[in-house]
Amino acid sequence: MTRSLSRRRLLRTGTAAALGLSLPLRHPSAATTSKGGILKVAADTEPRNLNPAIVASNGVFFVASKVVEPLAEQAFAPNGAPIGQVPRLATGWEGAPDGRSVRLTLRQGVTWHDGQPFDSRDVAFTALEVWRKLQNLGQVVFASLEAVDTPDAATAILRFAQPVPFQLFRNAMPALTSVLPRHLYEGGDIMTNPANKQPVGTGPFRFVEHKEGDYYRLERHVGYWQQDQPYLDGILYRVLPDKGAIAAALETGDIDVAAFSAVSLADIDRLTQQEGMQVDQEGYEALTYQVMIEINHRRKELADVRVRRAIAFAVDRKQVADTIFMGRATPATGPVPRSDAQFFEESVPHYAFDPAMAERMLDEAGYPRGADGKRFSLSLLPAPWFEQTLQMGDYLKQALARIGIEAIITVLDPAAHQQAVYTDHRFDLAIGSPAYRNDPGISTTILYKSGIPAGVPFSNQYGYADTLMDNIIAQAAAATDPIMRITVFQRFQKYAGLQLPIIPVVDFTMLTTARPNVRGIAANPRWAVSNWADTWLA
Amino acid sequence: MNFRLARFAARRLGTGLLVLLIVSIVNFMLLAAAPGDAVDAYLAETGGAGGDAAGLRTAWGLSLGLWPRLCLYLSGLLHFDLGWSVAFDRPVVGLILERLPNTLLLSGTALAFAAALGTSMGILAGMRPHGIGDGILRALSLILSAIPNFWLGLMLMLLFTLKLAWLPLGGISSLTASEGSLSHVLDVAKHLVLPVSALGLGYAALYQRLMRAGMVQAAGEDYVRTARAKGLARRRILLRHMARNAILPVVTMLGLQAGTLLGGSVVIESVFAIPGLGRLAAEAVTRRDAPLLLGIILISALLVILINVLIDLVQSKLDPRVVRS
Numbered sequence: 001m002t003r004s005l006s007r008r009r010l011l012r013t014g015t016a017a018a019l020g021l022s023l024p025l026r027h028p029s030a031a032t033t034s035k036g037g038i039l040k041v042a043a044d045t046e047p048r049n050l051n052p053a054i055v056a057s058n059g060v061f062f063v064a065s066k067v068v069e070p071l072a073e074q075a076f077a078p079n080g081a082p083i084g085q086v087p088r089l090a091t092g093w094e095g096a097p098d099g100r101s102v103r104l105t106l107r108q109g110v111t112w113h114d115g116q117p118f119d120s121r122d123v124a125f126t127a128l129e130v131w132r133k134l135q136n137l138g139q140v141v142f143a144s145l146e147a148v149d150t151p152d153a154a155t156a157i158l159r160f161a162q163p164v165p166f167q168l169f170r171n172a173m174p175a176l177t178s179v180l181p182r183h184l185y186e187g188g189d190i191m192t193n194p195a196n197k198q199p200v201g202t203g204p205f206r207f208v209e210h211k212e213g214d215y216y217r218l219e220r221h222v223g224y225w226q227q228d229q230p231y232l233d234g235i236l237y238r239v240l241p242d243k244g245a246i247a248a249a250l251e252t253g254d255i256d257v258a259a260f261s262a263v264s265l266a267d268i269d270r271l272t273q274q275e276g277m278q279v280d281q282e283g284y285e286a287l288t289y290q291v292m293i294e295i296n297h298r299r300k301e302l303a304d305v306r307v308r309r310a311i312a313f314a315v316d317r318k319q320v321a322d323t324i325f326m327g328r329a330t331p332a333t334g335p336v337p338r339s340d341a342q343f344f345e346e347s348v349p350h351y352a353f354d355p356a357m358a359e360r361m362l363d364e365a366g367y368p369r370g371a372d373g374k375r376f377s378l379s380l381l382p383a384p385w386f387e388q389t390l391q392m393g394d395y396l397k398q399a400l401a402r403i404g405i406e407a408i409i410t411v412l413d414p415a416a417h418q419q420a421v422y423t424d425h426r427f428d429l430a431i432g433s434p435a436y437r438n439d440p441g442i443s444t445t446i447l448y449k450s451g452i453p454a455g456v457p458f459s460n461q462y463g464y465a466d467t468l469m470d471n472i473i474a475q476a477a478a479a480t481d482p483i484m485r486i487t488v489f490q491r492f493q494k495y496a497g498l499q500l501p502i503i504p505v506v507d508f509t510m511l512t513t514a515r516p517n518v519r520g521i522a523a524n525p526r527w528a529v530s531n532w533a534d535t536w537l538a
Numbered sequence: 539m540n541f542r543l544a545r546f547a548a549r550r551l552g553t554g555l556l557v558l559l560i561v562s563i564v565n566f567m568l569l570a571a572a573p574g575d576a577v578d579a580y581l582a583e584t585g586g587a588g589g590d591a592a593g594l595r596t597a598w599g600l601s602l603g604l605w606p607r608l609c610l611y612l613s614g615l616l617h618f619d620l621g622w623s624v625a626f627d628r629p630v631v632g633l634i635l636e637r638l639p640n641t642l643l644l645s646g647t648a649l650a651f652a653a654a655l656g657t658s659m660g661i662l663a664g665m666r667p668h669g670i671g672d673g674i675l676r677a678l679s680l681i682l683s684a685i686p687n688f689w690l691g692l693m694l695m696l697l698f699t700l701k702l703a704w705l706p707l708g709g710i711s712s713l714t715a716s717e718g719s720l721s722h723v724l725d726v727a728k729h730l731v732l733p734v735s736a737l738g739l740g741y742a743a744l745y746q747r748l749m750r751a752g753m754v755q756a757a758g759e760d761y762v763r764t765a766r767a768k769g770l771a772r773r774r775i776l777l778r779h780m781a782r783n784a785i786l787p788v789v790t791m792l793g794l795q796a797g798t799l800l801g802g803s804v805v806i807e808s809v810f811a812i813p814g815l816g817r818l819a820a821e822a823v824t825r826r827d828a829p830l831l832l833g834i835i836l837i838s839a840l841l842v843i844l845i846n847v848l849i850d851l852v853q854s855k856l857d858p859r860v861v862r863s
């Protein structure tokens with residue numbers, strides 16, 4: 001279970017630098033980094049709202065994480081131990097044994113981009129008014145946040161009504177704790193504050209302007225707390241909606257970096273033939289996604305676990321990884337990806353590709369092939385989130401046809417898919433691609449737990465309700481002891497594998513494509529959505 | 539004559555306004571009938587299981603029924619208020635005015651380029667029908683009209699930007715040039731070459747065929763024989779007598795296609811990363827932003843109506859019989 005750590009990765013880690021090791025190669029050290037230059041980046045979408053404290057999503061972070069900082073960032077640990085957190089706005093964090101409070105020590109001498117000083121009241125305000133009440137992810141983790149004490153400018157104590165595992169809090173810090181300037185938000189309507197579109201933060205880059213449909217421009221924040229950083233003078237995001245155009249722009253040098261697989265896999269091979277072009281799968285270790293088959297348990301046939309297992313046996317995960325993802329994905333065994341060494345559980349029921357077994361199970365379940373060779377017919381809604389989720393729909397249709405199940409594919413656009421699956425439940429099977437966010441407690445268990453009202457997106461809208469599953473999830477939510485909590489999540493994975501309310505197919509991460517002179521493109525496991533203070537141009 | 543022309547123009551504008559009203563109501567209904575609303579689109583974009591869907595629907599004015607929303611929208615229109623874009627969280631007017639110049643520049647240039655190239659190639663081809671020149675031009679026009687414009691765009695990009703590095707890749711201008719200066723104008727012109735070619739060449743092929751057919755037909759007419767018998771110069775006959783008649787169907791087609799061209803630039807705007815109205819319309823649909831989409835449709839419809847009035851006037855100049863009919 002220990003993660004093998006390449007020298008290359010080791011050399012890039014910020015933690016290693018903090019330990020005072022002298023590091024050549026791709027890690028920026030004073031001797032080799034050059035300062036200055038504008039990094040030109042491809043952006044394929046423009047989020048409505050650029051406030052990462054309200055919308056904790058990778059689309060928002062991609063731009064906003066350079067401006068607005070969280071309490072801590074995810075980092076590669078130098079000793080190969082599970083991935084850990086390194087300080088950003090908080091320099092220390094300490095959880096009470098009963099899980100009722102977390103004591104944060106905050107960085108001193110930090111100023112907001114408008115010159116105001118940052119202190120504990122900013123953290124208290126954002127936690128109570130934004131993370132807890134408005135954030136898409138925080139509403140789960142911070143649900144029982146009761147109060148935040150600020151004994152002095154450098155200390156904030158979060159108090160919870162129900163115990164919150166400190167482990168969960170730590171794992172949630174990178175994505176869920178972006179801090180907003182209280183002086184700009186207090187007293188007004190937070191949702192309509194102009195700073196949601198023109199973010200003001202403490203990060204290494206200052207937000208300059210957004211020209212819709214054209215570009216975002218960020219500029220070096222001169223008074224950044226980390227001395228000598230950022231290395232870049234600025235970042236320019238060019239809005240390029242067409243994937244072919246992004247590949248071409250990389251070739252000409254109109255852009256330097258395309259992250260989040262903005263270059264299609266088909267173009268990657270051509271690009272790598274160009275001297276020095278970097279294609280990097282690293283730097284996404286804490287940003288994995290899973291292709292999964294979502295199942296509507298309201299449908300009689302699918303409520304039968306034998307039918308769900310049969311479907312699992314009919315899917316060749318390796319083929320999906322090799323063809324749809326061209327080898328850049330790993331067969332999934334459960335809700336937690338293998339890349340999360342902390343929680344991943346190997347010994348779960350495995351469903352190796354075996355269509356004959358699938359057919360036998362369907363016969364046993366009482367669904368023999370009819371005269372036309374079909375057992376029954378299902379509707380299949382592949383989500384339009386990625387090229388690959390749509391292709392997975394086509395694959396599943398063929399795989400099911402082989403075992404006598406007919407699947408009728410309907411492709412909808414995002415809004416219509418959202419409504420059909422998560423509000424109206426008008427589907428039998430769907431292909432989804434949830435993000436895994438460092439800890440199963442953040443946005444994974446919600447896919448398995450029952451009693452969620454209709455209309456809550458990316459949650460269990462599958463009609464699946466199981467008392468034991470709910471109990472395990474409740475236990476994990478209350479487990480303040482980290483070892484105990486890991487054990488509960490191991491049970492969660494085993495039971496999920498047994499019950500198969502959702503069928504995991506493959507885990508995948510993204511690719512970064514960068515021109516030869518860009519350095520430090522995978523410096524941490526959330527690189528694309530981190531602050532890029534240590535990215536530089538050679 | 540002038541009075542007649544004015545009445546003619548006024549009548550056309552009157553029908554135009556009625557068309558605008560119908561267009562906006564029908565489109566409002568169509569978008570409302572599409573599954574999922576702006577809040578669904580927003581939640582799909584943000585991810586995560588939170589987000590207060592009901593609260594957002596109220597805040598964005600989506601919790602009202604269809605009719606109240608339509609009435610509100612129409613009453614806003616009467617006050618020349620195009621409403622608030624829920625997807626971009628700002629007034630629709632500003633968004634459209636920001637993008638409109640780019641689209642007008644792109645489509646207008648493409649249309650002018652297509653018309654100029656198409657008619658001159660048509661005249662050339664029609665001069666000696668079934669000659670070698672005609673054969674080559676006809677084959678060329680067939681190929682051009684068969685190529686999808688986005689593919690042509692990507693191929694042009696591959697050749698002129700990647701291989702030869704003569705022209706910039708995309709966008710409407712470099713970010714460095716200061717607006718209004720001569721270098722800025724040149725810079726924009728350079729950026730327009732590829733998208734205008736990609737968008738205009740297919741249309742040019744069409745105009746060429748129309749123009750050629752008109753020229754061939756005119757060549758057999760009595761007035762051309764008379765002109766020739768009078769001993770007029772060949773050049774004068776071609777341009778003044780034949781081309782003036784042959785160009786009428788091309789002008790009609792121009793009017794019809796002004797609308798298509800506004801819409802047809804969606805793909806080209808994406809490929810060449812030009813922030814235009816077409817791309818904005820596509821986003822308005824995926825984000826279920828009714829006020830924005832309606833605003834774009836209204837402005838486009840208005841443009842098409844204006845262009846058609848203009849075309850009618852041009853035609854009445856070219857062919858005085860149009861006013862009388």
